[in-house]
Amino acid sequence: MRQRPEGERTMSDYSAQEMMSVTAARALRNDDVCFVGIGLPSEAANLARLTHAPGLTLIYESGTLGTQPSVLPLSIGDGELCETALTTVSVPEMFRYWLQGGRITVGFLGAAQIDRFGNINTTVVGEYGDPKVRLPGGGGAPEIATSCGEIFIVMRQSKRGFVDKIDFVTSLGHGTGAGDRERLGVTTRGPTRLMSDLCIMTSDPETKEFVVTSIHPGITAEQIVENTGWTVRFALDVEETPRPTKAELAALRDLKARTEAAHRVPQTGEAAE
Amino acid sequence: MSEFVLLSEAVEAVMSDGDAVAMEGFTHLIPHAAGHEVIRQGRRDLTLIRMTPDIIYDQLIGMGCAARLVFSWGGNPGVGSLHRFRDAVERDWPIPLEIEEHSHAAMANAYDAGAAGLPFAVFRGYRGAELAQVNPAIKSITCPYTEEKLACVPSIRADVAVVHAQKANARGDVLFEGIVGVQKEAVLGAKRSIVTVEEIVDEFEGTGPNAVILPHWTVGYIAVVPGGAHPSYAHGYYTRDNGFYKMWDEVSRDRDSFRAWIKQHVLEGGPQDFARHAAAA
Incomplete structure (x- = not known):
């Protein structure tokens, strides 16, 4: 569980959540082709496109290539994604030609549980055959994790999510450490960066373990330790993450306000009957 | 050779208890009206196949229509859990659900x-x-x-594929536009099929040479059900009712409120009820 109330992480002019999204957005480059997961990854990827990376190509698994939504989609296949896309292909084509074909530079994912090697669980809490909590499952992630050039992950940091051992390996990170991906015939880099509301972790080139390389302003190393389920390592030269700029915050808040207005109420009021 | 019928006649004609049924549509064009008809006709012991079970299968599972589910992502998109799916997997309610899970x-x-x-x-x-x-x-x-x-x-070769599309022409060819998912593949791979459409037109107009069309000789039954994809959407007709997806989280969380909703909106309803969703656009 989280060790401190959310309020203590709130700066005077931006929230921890905003810090996370801005930091995650910065990881994307202008010439990336990004396969976007729904939720936090989608928020970060669109913020990147609206700020420093206008040339960024966004791809959603529903088949939309080069989409430029003005509001964040609630689902992976909202009409907005198709209407603003360069082209929309079938789902088999998306997974066969574009993902498996090696056309994607970055897969941007979230997770319910993650371990120090970036292996992701979105399937079950507890035993697969007798789950305590049945989560939605893998969707596109198992092949995104192995077919994209590299993987970025964005998720809120807590002991419940950042665990020593995940209950189910939905999507491969670095397995049990260096060399595992290669042994499985995977030639892509796997998880390289993890952006949370507390810090940035990057994958150690030698061990492949996630190491804290940048701490967000106002966050202490103790907070990170308290919210990580494994014995977390820090780089020798840990940086302080730059604060969100006015332009980044304005773009993010505009995006969220437009999204909120677009998704407000059932169109037909059926629930109220 | 496609044939125009009422939705109830189509389900009656092609779907039996125990069938493997693929009701497809990737977030878009989900055949919800057809799903309701299957519930009304009380089909049992179905193998339900669908990449994203979504609300349509949450309803069928919660009403005990399915013995088995083949799927790859079982959530309420952008909202959270499918509560009826979870209740079946975690607590065998209303009946046990065997799962075959993929990516x-x-x-x-x-x-x-x-x-x-x-x-x-x-x-x-x-x-x-x-x-x-x-x-x-x-x-x-x-x-x-x-x-x-x-x-x-x-490979997936269902007994029955069920999909929703924008248009059929008078000959019974079917046109899909927008996010086309795996609908074409589901129909071509299945033994029998039902297509619900927003409208019938004399001829398709304004389509490019590469439009996604299923020729009439690949389609079984066609039923006209305007609004039949609600709360998902039909590109060019009406938008996704994201508010409904959020509302479903509340309705489906509780067994009694779920059953009350189904009684009022499905068991005592019909395909004609979907027309107001199309009209609301």
């Missing part, structure tokens, strides 16, 4: 193989993924040319 890539490839008349699909997938250890249908094959080890899964 999207596996199911997309399996539909493609089904349409192509192949027995299985081959792809580069499931590497290091634990699903391969809990789902015996996931196997591997060695490439005879390169010796690369690749994943394979059985």
Whole structure:
């Protein structure tokens, strides 16, 4: 569980959540082709496109290539994604030609549980055959994790999510450490960066373990330790993450306000009957 | 050869208890009105196949229509859990639900193989993924040319495919526009099919030469159900009712409120009720 109330992480002019999204957005480059997961990854990827990376190509698994939504989609296949896309292909084509074909530079994912090697669980809490909590499952992630050039992950940091051992390996990170991906015939880099509301972790080139390389302003190393389920390592030269700029915050808040207005109420009021 | 009928007649004609049924539509064009009709007709023991079970299968599972589910992502998109699906998997309510779970890539490839008349699909997938250890249908094959080890899964060839599309023309050809998902593959791979459409037109107009069209000789029954994809959407007709998806989280969380909703909106309703969703756009 989280060790401190959310309020203590709130700066005077931006929230921890905003810090996370801005930091995650910065990881994307202008010439990336990004396969976007729904939720936090989608928020970060669109913020990147609206700020420093206008040339960024966004791809959603529903088949939309080069989409430029003005509001964040609630689902992976909202009409907005198709209407603003360069082209929309079938789902088999998306997974066969574009993902498996090696056309994607970055897969941007979230997770319910993650371990120090970036292996992701979105399937079950507890035993697969007798789950305590049945989560939605893998969707596109198992092949995104192995077919994209590299993987970025964005998720809120807590002991419940950042665990020593995940209950189910939905999507491969670095397995049990260096060399595992290669042994499985995977030639892509796997998880390289993890952006949370507390810090940035990057994958150690030698061990492949996630190491804290940048701490967000106002966050202490103790907070990170308290919210990580494994014995977390820090780089020798840990940086302080730059604060969100006015332009980044304005773009993010505009995006969220437009999204909120677009998704407000059932169109037909059926629930109220 | 396609035939225009009422939705109730189509379900009556092609779907029996115990059938393997693929009701497809990737977030878009989900055949909700047809799902309601299956509930009204009380089909039992179905194998439900669908990449994203979504609200349509949450309703069928909650009403005890399904014995088995083949799927790759079982959530309420952008909202959270499918509570009826979870209740069936975690607590066997209202009846136990056997699951065969895949990744999207596996199911997309399996539909493609089904349409192509192949027995299985081959792809580069499931590497290091634990699903391969809990789902015996996931196997591997060695490439005879390169010796690369690749994943394979059985093709999907449903007894009945059910999809929703924008238009049929007078001849019974069917036009899909927007996010086309795996609908074409699901219909071509299935033994029988039902297509619900927003409208019938004399001729398709304004379509490019590469429009996604199922010719009338590949389609079984067509029923006109305006609004029939609600709360998903029909590109060019009405938008996704995101508010409904959020509302469903509340309604479906509780067994009694779920059953009350189904009684009022499904058991005591009909396909004509969907028209107001199309009209609201």
